[in-house]
Amino acid sequence: MNCLEARIVKDGIVKEGNVLKVDSFLNHQMDPELFNEMGREWKRRFEGKTITKILTIEASGIGIACIAAQHFGVPVVFAKKAKSINLDGEMYTAEVESFTHKNKNQVIVSKKFLNENDHLLLIDDFLANGCALQGLIQIAKAAGATVEGIGIAVEKGFQAGGQIIRNLGYQLESLAIVEEMNWETGEIKFREQ
């Protein structure tokens, strides 16, 4: 069991409807030491890859990405969620549908911060249906950048996102893959990696 899996077992709370609450250490209150270990592990898993930038999406990806970035020595760019914006041609845009929140967000990244010379590592806290990642991939493509890999903290292995992204051929490294969880017993099963 790695440090993230162990922390999920210790402090994660399984809610009805297959929701895993990790807000005491991952996406509300945040544990920088845990993020540092996660960054170290992604660095190990993406050894040998040239990464020029980390691309994430607001809000919860940002803290994790910033600490991970210190292991790669690169800047972090985050896609901003913008409900109504003046698209003046200076932004890459993608539409991200949230299955969980049942809404759609336009996400934007300034053209100043991504270009065809970039080799990106995409980072996010959760992978469920993969909509957020598909939005980031679309933005990377619009910039002509190369996606070298994808680092996720918690993948919900029983939802479709992981398989969709792996089938697209990306190296996807999720530090904890939840296969099953039971809100009545609180039991969580992880995929062996």
Ligand code: G4P
């Ligand atoms: P997807 O991006 O993989 O398609 O995920 P989905 O639409 O299903 O999820 C929408 C939001 O809900 C995402 O956050 C995602 O991180 C979060 N989410 C999904 N499943 C869980 C879960 O079991 N537990 C928790 N805590 N979050 C979950 P978001 O809208 O982008 O929010 P944020 O980054 O601003 O926090």
